[in-house]
Amino acid sequence: MANRIKGITVEIGGDTTKLSKALEGVNKSIKNTQTQLKDVEKLLKLDPRNTELLSQKQKLLADSISATKEKLATLKTAAEQANTALANGEITQQQYDALQREIVETENELKRLETEAKNAGSALQKIGDAGEVLQNVGGKISGAGEKLLPITAGVTALGTAAVKTASDFDSAMSKVAAVSGATGDDLQALRDKAREMGSKTKFSASEAAEAMNYMAMAGWKTNDMLSGIDGIMNLAAASGEDLATTSDIVTDALTAFGLTASDSGHFADVLAAASSNANTNVSMLGESFKYCAPIAGALGFSCEDTAEALGLMANAGIKSTQSGTSMRSIMTALSGDVKFCSAAFGEMEIATSNSDGSMRSLSDILADCRVAFDQMSESEKASAAETLVGKNAMSGFLALMNAAPADIDKLSSAISNCDGTSLSMAETMQDNLAGQLTILKSQLEELAISFGEILMPVIRDIITKIQGFVDKLNALDPATKQTILKIGLMAAALGPLLIVVGKTI
Incomplete structure (x- = not known):
């Protein structure tokens, strides 16, 4: 490409620069997106029906289409100016023809990307249609009580995932508590708000907690975060930007303008309208x-x-x-x-x-x-x-x-x-299949947190007992420890306990 547009300049916004320089940013963006697309495609070959990967592919294709359109617009602007430059002898016929070839190639690439995006959307739609079939199968299984026993392993896996999800959410909220100083009822109010946003928006409760962490770093207190997070999450969803990044943008700007957290919703609307x-x-x-x-x-x-x-x-x-x-x-x-x-x-x-x-x-x-x-x-x-x-x-x-x-x-x-x-x-x-799948993922995390909070007290109680047992073993003198190992009492003491822990986890 560099050889095709060599020596061509373009005027944009009153500034004249080399066309290769004007396209530097968008070419870098296209290259980065293509690298990510290759990675996603490689993983999709192993799991073609993975909705997360398909959603990522659709988003990356949309980003690539947007960047390619921007590149094509710049090339066409340069082509319009190149007509005058050719007439004035400022560029050669070979340079002009090479620029036209670059435009044709970019147009063909745009068509290819749009076709691929359409196919990716169709794949997601097929998976969505399959949901009704799975629901019918589930109804038949529930009607046959004696056939439910094999599902026990799935319930155990669900419990493990729920505890992990709830644990990650707790960890994120602990960061918020550490930075903001929120405790007791204030911290519980923040937890409830993060889970509420996770259950009704495209972002998970853990992502909402991460956004709160940025707010806390900006000096926001509990009431500030409770009143300000809705606007920030709406802006992130509307713009497609990362939630934590959007939170950082809004909190920094509000501080600079001398505004308060209660103004965050309006400020988010200002950015949305301007963009x-x-x-x-x-x-x-x-x-x-x-x-x-x-x-x-x-x-x-x-x-x-x-x-x-x-x-x-x-x-x-x-x-x-x-x-x-x-x-x-x-x-x-x-x-x-x-x-x-x-x-x-x-x-x-x-x-x-x-x-x-x-x-x-x-x-x-x-x-x-x-x-x-x-x-x-x-x-x-x-x-x-x-x-x-x-x-x-x-x-x-x-x-x-x-x-x-x-x-x-x-x-x-x-x-x-x-x-x-x-x-x-x-x-x-969010009014599309990919958006519904994203919201569903957030809703499932909220469900997992609900299950996890029920299981976590039991798990913590067992772990506390294990810690007490280990402390007692650590307190034994070396001679006694050697005796236990020699006569095999360690295995006898730990065996039943480990079985209980294994079944619970």
Whole structure:
């Protein structure tokens, strides 16, 4: 591929770069996804009906399709610009033809991935249809009481799995307790909430506990976590992001903006609305907020206005770390005097603060800046942007100034009316077979925890007795231990006990 696009450049978001450089990130993403797909395919050959592997394959194919579409869009943008470059003698006919071949290959790869994704979905559907058959078989088995004895081994395995699941959940909640300091009724309330979320969302109770751990690390207390986790889990489900990562994004940003845990639901809706109405996603917005949220909060700019500005930058191809650092520089520049000069209007000063000294809203300041820029020549715009925010941030500022009114209105309206967006998106994302299977898996974990909590006191009691017995043996003098070994009393003493433990576990 590198040879086909060698010497080709592309302009995206006002910045001109080599096409190979512009595709570097998406190619890396495609390569990583393909590596994971090969691993999943290898395992599926051993277990073709494994629903977990099939669900992973479907998600990886969806990610690969998304990345390939992004790559194809960039290639087609480059092809449009290459027409002019060829006419001007800036590239050769061979370079132009090679670029066209690269587009054809990418289109064919996209078709292949879409076909494979359709086949993967069909495989999951067949497994779902088989569920009704299994249910009928189960009914017949339950009607034949004398044939139920062989199921004893399965019940024993279920007990072992239940104890393991409950133990893992306990371990996760112990981390929450250690970091948050929650005890007694507070810890029980957190346990109940984690299990509630595990029983009704795509995430398990253990994953909910892990999200709580991030909240605790951000200084959230019991009531904060109880009121804030719903919004975070809805956002994670809506965006497809990892739950712990989403929790980290929300807690960090809320702290930076000076908001509280009770605002987490609204903030999640803001991110959901911005990501679904601009060319970005929650993960990239979270990375952007990491750099600009602290100064936005310090200046009193709202999370809504900040998300709108980041979304407008994303529409021009400026995202993630780049948009975050650009926005940080822009906000710093807007905190002082802002003056523009142009042959059209002479000198214009933009008011950035109110009469009481507080900052005006970021959207209002940028709207006034656009009034000035609309009257400038192209060279004046570039000069004014560089003077105000510097070379590194000027492309981001120009993206804000050149944003289409329709795009601004669309994004602003979506964010202004965002309440409930993350929940609605989460429900839509789960309204399919793969989503139902994922929720079923979480529900089964909650069932296992319920069984495990019944069995664990018995197991702990047995283990305590074993520990007491071992302590007594350890306390014996060496001569007595040697005598026990010689006459075989150790086997006689431990044999029945080990049988009991083996049956229980």
